[in-house]
Amino acid sequence: MTYTINKGKRILQIIQALRGTWWGAHPHMLLTIYRAMLRASIEYSAHIFGLKHSSLSRSLQVVQNQALRLCYGYHISTPLNIIYAEIELTLSHRIRLLTSRYFLKISSVNGHIVINKLFLFCDTVIGSHKTRAGIIYATLTMDEMAIRQQIQWSYVEKRFVGYVDHGLVISDPKDLPLAKEASVFLITSNKLNNKHLQWRKNKMNVKLAAQTLSESCAVALEQLQDDKHPDFLNCAATIKFCKMCNNVFNCLNTRSTFANHFKKPLNKSTAANIFEFFTEAIHYFSNIKLTKHGPLITISKAKTGFLGFILNMINLKNMFYEYVETNYLQYILSYKLSQDHLEIFFSCIRSIGGYNNNPTYVQFSSAYKRLLHHNEVKSSAQANCIAISNISILMMSSSSKKLCMT
Numbered sequence: 260m261t262y263t264i265n266k267g268k269r270i271l272q273i274i275q276a277l278r279g280t281w282w283g284a285h286p287h288m289l290l291t292i293y294r295a296m297l298r299a300s301i302e303y304s305a306h307i308f309g310l311k312h313s314s315l316s317r318s319l320q321v322v323q324n325q326a327l328r329l330c331y332g333y334h335i336s337t338p339l340n341i342i343y344a345e346i347e348l349t350l351s352h353r354i355r356l357l358t359s360r361y362f363l364k365i366s367s368v369n370g371h372i373v374i375n376k377l378f379l380f381c382d383t384v385i386g387s388h389k390t391r392a393g394i395i396y397a398t399l400t401m402d403e404m405a406i407r408q409q410i411q412w413s414y415v416e417k418r419f420v421g422y423v424d425h426g427l428v429i430s431d432p433k434d435l436p437l438a439k440e441a442s443v444f445l446i447t448s449n450k451l452n453n454k455h456l457q458w459r460k461n462k463m464n465v466k467l468a469a470q471t472l473s474e475s476c477a478v479a480l481e482q483l484q485d486d487k488h489p490d491f492l493n494c495a496a497t498i499k500f501c502k503m504c505n506n507v508f509n510c511l512n513t514r515s516t517f518a519n520h521f522k523k524p525l526n527k528s529t530a531a532n533i534f535e536f537f538t539e540a541i542h543y544f545s546n547i548k549l550t551k552h553g554p555l556i557t558i559s560k561a562k563t564g565f566l567g568f569i570l571n572m573i574n575l576k577n578m579f580y581e582y583v584e585t586n587y588l589q590y591i592l593s594y595k596l597s598q599d600h601l602e603i604f605f606s607c608i609r610s611i612g613g614y615n616n617n618p619t620y621v622q623f624s625s626a627y628k629r630l631l632h633h634n635e636v637k638s639s640a641q642a643n644c645i646a647i648s649n650i651s652i653l654m655m656s657s658s659s660k661k662l663c664m665t
Contacts, residue, residue, distance in 0.1 A: 261315065263300050263319065264315065264318050264319060264322060266300055267297050267300065267319070267322040267323075267326070268322060270293075270296045270297045270300075270326070271297075271322065271325055271326055271329065273292070273296070274289055274292060274293060274297075274326060274329045274330065275329055277289060277292065278329060278332075286330055286331045286332065289329065289330040289331075290330045290331070293326045293327070293330050297322070297323070297326050298323075316350065316351065319350055320349065320350045320351070323350050324339060324342070327342050328342070406438060406439060406440065406441050408421070408437040408438065408439050409421050409437075410422075410437070421437055421438060422435040422436070422437060422438060423435045423436055423437070423438045472500075472501050472504040472505060472508070473501065473505050474501075474502065474505045476501050477498045477501035477502045477505065480494050480497060480498045480501070481498055484498070500547075503540055503543055503544075504568075506521045506536065506540070507540050507568055507572070509521040509522045510522075510525075510533055510536070510537070510572070510575075510593065511568075511571050511572070511575065511593050511597075512593060512594050512597065513525065513591075513592050513593045513594055514592060514594040515592075516590065516592070521533070521536070524590040524591060524592050525575065525579055525583070525590060525591040525593065526583060526589060526590035526591075527583060527584075530579055530583070534576060537572045537573075537575075537576060540568070540572065541569050541572060541573075544556070544557070544565045544568055544569055545557055545569070547565065549561065557569075575591070575593060578591060579591060604630070607626075607630055608623060608626040608627065608630065611625075611626040611629060611630075612626055
């Protein structure tokens with residue numbers, strides 16, 4: 260990959276030199292040179308190295324971006340998504356496309372060594388030079404789908420398509436029968452990655468915590484326990500803990516009036532079931548211990564999150580009696596009371612100051628005044644909280660109004 264990067268930089272110099280000539284400055288000619296020299300070098304053996312090295316992949320992507328800007332004369336301020344939409348796919352999508360085509364071709368060969376290795380994909384161990392290795396459990400599913408027997412002319416390949424394709428080079432494809440079935444391959448796995456396993460580096464990331472203590476994680480543990488996996492024979496307590504945290508989080512994070520189960524809004528028809536669950540959850544969190552003979556979790560050093568759950572459930576219950584029972588409100592959407600809105604607002608302030616976590620008084624005051632007039636600033640995707648629904652934090656009009664001071 261390092262050799263390919265260096266070669267790509269030399270080809271960039273060739274494309275840049277051709278832009279200054281009257282006979283080679285046409286965008287289509289430069290794009291043809293790019294595809295023949297640079298893209299062919301990048302995509303050679305793409306199914307082998309793939310995207311294993313993220314830093315080298317980013318360097319390759321930079322080379323491709325510079326080449327596309329030179330070919331079509333895009334300005335440096337032109338967004339990359341516009342360039343990709345008009346000319347080429349991103350490098351990562353292109354490599355995935357070529358890799359998928361490669362595996363589809365070799366799958367037609369019985370007993371291919373790569374296909375045999377894919378069946379053992381569930382025990383693949385991956386890692387990087389920065390983090391320790393982790394195990395990804397996945398499954399490869401293959402099935403067939405009936406398709407229509409039809410011949411069409413391909414303007415890209417300049418030939419008729421629709422015959423049976425075994426991934427082989429055939430001189431006369433018309434001798435083959437029409438394709439009536441298509442083989443479909445699907446590799447599935449869970450969303451857990453090294454960030455979930457090494458959570459200590461992302462303690463304040465709410466998104467990771469919500470994904471780890473979720474219903475899908477509890478279902479996965481139940482499946483491993485039912486399969487008699489030796490490492491998950493005694494995980495019933497963990498399954499209960501994940502389900503309890505997931506259901507409490509759903510009750511305290513209701514966003515829609517049309518949701519189901521514990522995501523329903525708190526109103527007079529759902530209050531009885533939700534409050535019954537709150538009583539069970541408060542009793543459960545109040546009796547958890549880190550060790551068998553240790554203190555309760557609510558009086559230990561790790562009490563903050565559990566006390567927060569308990570206090571939020573009690574406060575939501577009191578709010579129901581004060582506002583819904585008195586017919587002041589018809590229902591309560593607990594997400595409207597979340598601290599996420601304040602976290603998103605702080606992220607907007609940090610983004611204005613160059614993502615500075617400790618702004619000065621002048622920086623905070625300037626950012627706050629800008630947000631008062633322009634509340635269209637979005638928070639970062641890497642922030643502690645992400646915006647789930649379109650809720651305006653500041654309802655301030657940007658139009659100027661004259662006040663009569665009397």
